[in-house]
Amino acid sequence: MSILIYAYQYGEKFPKPVLELASYASALAEQTGGTVTAIVTGNPRESDLEMLGQYGVSKIWVTPEPAGPSFDNRAYAALLASAAEGCGASFVLLADNAISRAVAPRMAVRLKAGYISGVAGLPLHMDPFTVKRSVFTGKASAYAEILTPVKVLILARNTWQTIENPVTCLIEKFTPAVSLPAPDFEVVKVMEQTGTIRLQDAEVVVSGGRGMKSADNWKLLEDLAGALGAALACSRPVTDEGWRPHQEHVGQTGKVIAPNLYIACGISGAIQHIGGISSSRVIIAINKDPEAPIFQFARFGIIGDLFQVLPALTQAVKKLKSE
Amino acid sequence: MKILVCISVVPDTTTHIRFTDKMDALDTSGIQWIINPWDELALTRALEIREQPGSGVTQISVIHVGMKDTEPVIQKTLAVGADSACRINHAPADSLETASQIAEIVRKELFDLVMTGHDSADYNGSAVGEMLAELLGWASFSSISSLSVAGSVITLEREGDIRSETIIAKAPCVVTIQKGIAKDPRIPSLRGIMTARSKPLTVVEPVKCVPLTRFLRFENPAPRSQCRMVDASNVEELVNLLRNEANVL
Numbered sequence: 001m002s003i004l005i006y007a008y009q010y011g012e013k014f015p016k017p018v019l020e021l022a023s024y025a026s027a028l029a030e031q032t033g034g035t036v037t038a039i040v041t042g043n044p045r046e047s048d049l050e051m052l053g054q055y056g057v058s059k060i061w062v063t064p065e066p067a068g069p070s071f072d073n074r075a076y077a078a079l080l081a082s083a084a085e086g087c088g089a090s091f092v093l094l095a096d097n098a099i100s101r102a103v104a105p106r107m108a109v110r111l112k113a114g115y116i117s118g119v120a121g122l123p124l125h126m127d128p129f130t131v132k133r134s135v136f137t138g139k140a141s142a143y144a145e146i147l148t149p150v151k152v153l154i155l156a157r158n159t160w161q162t163i164e165n166p167v168t169c170l171i172e173k174f175t176p177a178v179s180l181p182a183p184d185f186e187v188v189k190v191m192e193q194t195g196t197i198r199l200q201d202a203e204v205v206v207s208g209g210r211g212m213k214s215a216d217n218w219k220l221l222e223d224l225a226g227a228l229g230a231a232l233a234c235s236r237p238v239t240d241e242g243w244r245p246h247q248e249h250v251g252q253t254g255k256v257i258a259p260n261l262y263i264a265c266g267i268s269g270a271i272q273h274i275g276g277i278s279s280s281r282v283i284i285a286i287n288k289d290p291e292a293p294i295f296q297f298a299r300f301g302i303i304g305d306l307f308q309v310l311p312a313l314t315q316a317v318k319k320l321k322s323e
Numbered sequence: 324m325k326i327l328v329c330i331s332v333v334p335d336t337t338t339h340i341r342f343t344d345k346m347d348a349l350d351t352s353g354i355q356w357i358i359n360p361w362d363e364l365a366l367t368r369a370l371e372i373r374e375q376p377g378s379g380v381t382q383i384s385v386i387h388v389g390m391k392d393t394e395p396v397i398q399k400t401l402a403v404g405a406d407s408a409c410r411i412n413h414a415p416a417d418s419l420e421t422a423s424q425i426a427e428i429v430r431k432e433l434f435d436l437v438m439t440g441h442d443s444a445d446y447n448g449s450a451v452g453e454m455l456a457e458l459l460g461w462a463s464f465s466s467i468s469s470l471s472v473a474g475s476v477i478t479l480e481r482e483g484d485i486r487s488e489t490i491i492a493k494a495p496c497v498v499t500i501q502k503g504i505a506k507d508p509r510i511p512s513l514r515g516i517m518t519a520r521s522k523p524l525t526v527v528e529p530v531k532c533v534p535l536t537r538f539l540r541f542e543n544p545a546p547r548s549q550c551r552m553v554d555a556s557n558v559e560e561l562v563n564l565l566r567n568e569a570n571v572l
């Protein structure tokens with residue numbers, strides 16, 4: 001069975017979610033007796049492409065950006081659908097990010113394929129095809145069946161590790177069999193996010209709630225995040241107050257994240273907040289209220305005043321990292 | 324311009340999710356139903372746009388695919404200012420079914436702009452908007468955090484993974500909205516509630532469509548192990564636990 005993965009790049013190297021996706025795909029290939037093809041757009045470097053071969057990808061198709069510099073859902077969906085047909089894919093797998101969520105459902109319609117996002121782990125059965133996925137914003141899981149021969153899956157964050165599995169990898173040019181629609185919109189301004197660690201890819205996240213009291217106190221969290229190499233996040237009231245930009249809001253109505261370590265400072269642990277962080281591997285809560293619900297979800301907790309705990313914790317982390 | 328806002332009806336965000344004894348369906352007893360928070364924000368923004376001079380918005384309709392018991396929630400959209408509502412009388416099994424039903428209505432009623440949330444807080448398909456656009460052959464824009472309309476010009480802000488962009492788009496198109504699009508949802512006024520009763524809520528029978536996926540059974544998360552407390556004066560211990568026991572540092 002042929003498996004197609006979409007290997008995106010920001011800049012040059014493949015980000016970790018792509019390597020996790022490749023590792024997942026090669027595990028699935030092993031289960032189904034198939035091979036993994038990756039489609040890559042733009043002008044990747046040969047040495048970066050070879051990296052995919054380390055994770056079980058046996059063929060790479062390189063193709064120009066489908067809509068020039070602007071990202072067009074329609075053109076991408078047509079391109080990926082054409083690649084899926086071109087390699088006779090039974091599975092098209094994507095990592096969980098904004099591009100995938102924009103493109104995968106459109107592509108699934110083109111391929112008349114069943115589509116499932118939030119996939120957690122390898123299929124339970126192949127026939128009928130059954131996978132586990134998360135539902136109710138992390139409050140529950142479901143076993144879902146796909147009834148079509150072609151299946152489009154978005155792998156949930158942090159469900160799969162990168163596993164080295166070197167294979168010989170063939171690199172080819174790919175030309176879609178259909179003409180791609182030209183974008184009929186205009187991008188008039190682009191703002192690149194630079195410097196900071198992207199919240200959704202971060203391994204460690206330091207997060208603040210209303211207990212931080214004011215925007216000025218964020219210095220304490222920035223220091224801790226700096227020491228840990230972490231991204232910053234916050235609860236909803238914090239963005240409602242304008243203390244932090246809304247991109248940092250996590251929870252049911254914000255971003256859903258799944259870092260290795262989530263440090264909640266002055267956050268009570270409302271169910272809407274937990275929805276966005278419950279897939280984190282380890283949660284730490286720092287709160288002065290021993291009854292705060294966040295402690296029911298945390299693996300480690302400190303009951304205390306964050307204005308004292310945070311500077312001490314930052315020092316302790318710095319000390320450890322310098323050893 | 325005619326705007327259509329797609330409304331999903333979901334359990335209140337504070338709901339503890341429980342399933343029936345056979346674990347094959349949501350236990351709906353005691354659930355308070357609400358407009359999916361993203362859809363509520365989409366509707367709020369549509370209403371704001373119409374109030375701006377020169378927007379050229381002539382109609383704001385809402386659509387929902389679901390059974391009769393959701394009507395009180397749909398009434399709320401009329402009470403805050405939507406002009407008309409359509410309910411397609413069907414319990415959809417997957418996102419494609421929902422999108423296919425909505426596509427039928429959009430084709431007939433010639434909307435210019437369709438707004439959906441980026442995710443429905445129930446089954447988190449995260450798919451209806453994009454599927455609908457593909458079925459209609461329209462352009463689509465996702466992760467939209469700002470939207471304005473002047474005549475036929477639609478200005479959008481799209482937040483991607485590494486950059487955000489300002490886009491000028493043409494109707495017709497589908498936009499999938501996320502946080503930032505509007506601040507607080509509107510609360511129905513008494514007068515709004517009264518006038519809502521005289522606004523049209525049309526019920527349409529579904530077209531034939533076969534779902535491509537289905538849910539077999541559900542599961543609640545395994546209970547978390549107890550939180551291990553560390554003394555506030557001993558943060559070094561916490562750091563040690565993180566490195567040596569949890570292996571996250």
Ligand SMILES: Cc1cc2nc3c(=O)[nH]c(=O)nc-3n(C[C@H](O)[C@H](O)[C@H](O)COP(=O)(O)OP(=O)(O)OC[C@H]3O[C@@H](n4cnc5c(N)ncnc54)[C@H](O)[C@@H]3O)c2cc1C
Binds near residue numbers: 269272289304
């Ligand atoms: C439809 C809907 C959607 C929502 N979506 C989200 C969402 O996506 N994300 C989200 O976060 N919320 C969401 N909420 C809001 C949610 O219900 C809570 O109100 C919110 O999460 C509370 O934020 P908080 O924990 O920062 O503040 P609070 O609940 O006020 O908690 C502050 C905490 O700080 C502690 N504290 C205070 N001072 C100190 C100190 N000096 N040292 C240590 N601890 C201290 C207090 O003990 C308290 O536990 C939503 C609500 C609704 C109705």
Ligand SMILES: Nc1ncnc2c1ncn2[C@@H]1O[C@H](COP(=O)(O)O)[C@@H](O)[C@H]1O
Binds near residue numbers: 439441446448
């Ligand atoms: N039953 C429904 N009726 C109308 N619109 C829906 C329905 N389900 C989902 N939607 C719309 O599609 C968006 C994404 O939902 P989903 O793809 O189910 O996560 C929601 O925010 C709604 O705007």
